[in-house]
């Protein structure tokens with residue numbers, strides 16, 4: 001429920017504080033310090049929003065923790081003031097940094113090249129649809145065989161891209177399907193007319209039981225943003241399978257962080273062209 005907007009009297013707690021600052025003479029040094037403090041508090045708040053905590057468990061290494069969160073060990077060590085030997089102990093609390101400049105938001109060279117080289121016609125794609133595979137192990141080859149032999153799809157792999165979870169494919173590894181390189185319709189949503197305009201990305205895993213890995217999400221974001229640029233799309237083009245075929249599926253599962261992921265895309269700037277590189 002919304003609070004009513006006040007008209008007439010201004011809230012007394014706010015107005016007098018403001019007028020004190022306005023009407024009382026304060027030495028310029030004191031004002032400068034106050035501004036600096038306010039700026040520092042605001043900056044700290046914004047930094048804190050993007051970070052998360054992690055408690056070190058038995059068998060963890062700094063390299064392993066960094067890889068799991070899609071960042072470099074050096075960055076993790078620097079954020080936590082760790083010494084050069086990168087030693088961590090069980091129960092130690094670490095801050096996991098996140099934000100621009102993260103290595104995990106970069107696409108591997110061959111994936112970027114495959115995106116750039118495909119002959120994308122202007123207006124060819126309207127949506128980017130996210131799926132899960134529903135099983136915790138998977139490869140491009142295995143899915144391609146399944147779609148070809150069991151589902152009798154002559155173009156094989158129904159998706160344009162697959163992102164591994166560390167079981168079968170690497171964690172966050174992106175497989176580029178021939179439906180992308182040859183710019184073929186997908187085979188991943190309910191109708192032929194939807195498959196004509198929907199790019200499909202499948203993340204390996206069963207997200208009815210658990211979340212995708214942080215590395216999968218980071219690479220999904222990097223892939224989607226590269227497709228925005230290549231296909232002239234923006235964040236509103238990204239849908240889950242469930243959002244496209246509401247009655248038929250729960251894909252990509254109840255633990256896929258739909259809201260959080262879509263919100264993270266909002267800063268992406270689309271380029272309104274889709275022509276040959």
Ligand SMILES: [Zn+2]
Pocket residue numbers: 130131132241249251252
């Ligand atoms: Zn699906």
